[in-house]
Amino acid sequence: MSLINAENVTFEYIRRDKDGAVEGINRAVDEVEIAVEKGDFIAILGHNGSGKSTLAKHFNALLHPVEGTVFVNGYDTREEDRLWDIRQTVGMVFQNPDNQIIGTVVEEDVAFGPENMGVRSREIWERVVQSLKSVDMYEYRKKSPQRLSGGQKQRVAIAGVLAMKPECIVLDEPTAMLDPQGRREIMSAVTELNRKEGITVILITHYMEEVLNANKVFVMDKGRIAMQGTPRQIFKHADELKEIGLTVPVAALFAGELRKRGVDIPDDILTTEELVKEICRSLRII
């Protein structure tokens, strides 16, 4: 059984005019099929308005499909009495760190989830300490979240989800508002959680470099899954990606350009390290 199974999921927004009459219907998610296995690191790529955030909100029952079904651990997300189990199983981190902080002290914010779940206070303390430690924010536990940097705030948000002991974390463009340092912090924290603690990760992003650690990438366009595969398979298609408002990592773009010039470089380069190695290899042949 997959951890999350989205079957034929469709979601529509209804647009209304000033008088409330239906003006049109926007199909934000269109017949999407996705299966997420335990331990996966999934990336969902797509341009602004491609429907990726709307899709993400289906994974923990914040939205329900108008057609199709989403299953979490085998339970339909529409089942009312499973709602809190589902939200505890699949936690979510949002884009704007300021709009998801509830507490005025870091540790109180992290405790919010377990408090809602009715966890006993002694265990809440244990979970808070552990979660803050695993995102390396323990020493900030008494600080006011308002005074932290963007990267630190997002790590607190991740800790807040971890304290609910989820099996899966969905991150909706978590680095969009951060500086390079903040981005590095979040990406290494997320990768570590996936590798060391075995937490399933679903990362929504439009930064190509952030999906390199994923084992599976879904590319969305106009609400549909336009491509899927490993990062290596996906980034071979630079032209198709460009057509839907995306691009490929700089190293892949560079390799592609060199190939066009007739330089002997493989077509599945992803990282700068690989590119350097291949250029050196190729030079030695000459």
Add this chain to the structure above:
Amino acid sequence: MSIIADHLTYIYNKGTVYEKKAVNDVSFSIKDGEYVALIGHTGSGKSTLIQLLNGLLKPQSGTVYVNGEDIFVKDYDLRALRGRIGIVFQYPEYQLFEEDVFTDVCFGPKNLGLDRQETELRAYEALKMVELPDEAFFQSPFDLSGGEKRRAAIAGVLAMKPDVLILDEPVAGLDPAGREWIFRLLSKLRKERQTTVILVSHSMDDIAEHAERIMVVDDGSIVMDGTPAEVFSYGKELMEMGLDIPRVSRLLYMLKENGVNVNTDIVTFKQAIEEVAGLFGKGR
């Protein structure tokens, strides 16, 4: 239009526990038509610095000279100055407020005291410049898509026809196509209006491709000021400040470490391709 910052210092919440020296004795000058990038981690003081340049904040000490005139003397017309030094703030779409896009874009030129005809002409030009479709002109700005809202908001500043355009992370939250579009717009402004551009950005790749000069802000001070090639040669120092170097530079430095003889002063993608292809005798 030349801008000279002369020993600027700005302190937030002076005299409280929250006191913070955001800008600390900063001096520099920006020449007419320059394309300058301002980099630094969040909270380094770059946002405060740009607000000092057009008098939105008043420094505790030091001053700013625009075309040789001190902008903080008593009778200086700050409103007219803001028309000449435009600022596009981070997430500018959040400042839209009018019932339709066109009226919103008219807000800036109208405040400058221009007559109706000139105001509308400028608004129209600005909307054309940001390539918003005509049918969007009389829509509510709140009905536009995210990307379109940003275009409308930028048009609101362009309609004042500023000589200097300051942009605070204009590509934040945009997808690759949106980012590319912003940089095309800036190139067009420089070519058609000779606009001076001051760009605050976290994307080293974008800066390397476009800026002529980089100022690095750290802890309220300008710690580096030079061409992209010069600044990006200090990779270690930049990383320690929470910044980065462009991927192109990283590639060239790594090649050099592996014994390949390449010019590490190159920072743009195109030149780097020529350099590397040249190694194989495939350069142009």
Add this chain to the structure above:
Amino acid sequence: MLRDITLGQYYPTDSYIHRLDPRTKITGTFIYMISVFLIRDIWGYIAAFLFLAFMIRVSHVPVKFMVRGLKGIFIILIFTALFNVFFTPGEVLYSLWKLDITREGIKVAVRMVIRLVFLIMGSSVMTLTTTPNNLTDGLERLFRPLKRFKLPVHEIAMMMSIALGFIPILVDELDKIMKAQSARGADLENGKLSTRIRTLIPILVPLFVSAFRHAGDLATAMEARCYHGGEGRTRMKPLRYGKQDYSAYTVIILYLVTVIAIAVML
């Protein structure tokens, strides 16, 4: 000016008052407020002043910071004072056009202003030393008996806490919007009242939009973290009275007795 409102803000430091149970602080503040209205003469004011000064001292919040909180309501203070000076009947000291300044008026005005200042400073001591979450917990516990009358105590407390948390965010947002519109040449400082109201539109519309956006996002984030009202909710830091609370209650009651004694005896 808006940045100067300290009401509802938390001042992070460690002090005896910070460590008190929020219920103690809420009750104490309530008693202090009542005492201010019991005062009749100068000795009462001196007692109230000394008590307040002592509390501020113990709270480790800089006096400067507290006084800044008053700036935000300066206009209200002036208005109250003028109103009383001119509209209290009594012995006329000086006539200004049709308005009479009376001896009684001045007395009432001075009293009113002092009372208002005491009230505001007194409640600031509470909000500055208590995190909004803690304050909410305290209120929720104190008003728990009202649940029997079907009053949604938890929900009201949670709303209050969120509203308090929103103040700094909205003040920040307001500052950004004002800067952005000034950068577009909006004149926010000068002009007649009629035009000034119009200049508020470019600020208020984006502010409302942003408040709704923040609120919507926050609601989604809370739901995603399993929030579903007070039912079955536990606390990381359950409220418990400690030794310091009992001594604080003793001090407050001693103070109240003093004020009443002064009022009755003199």
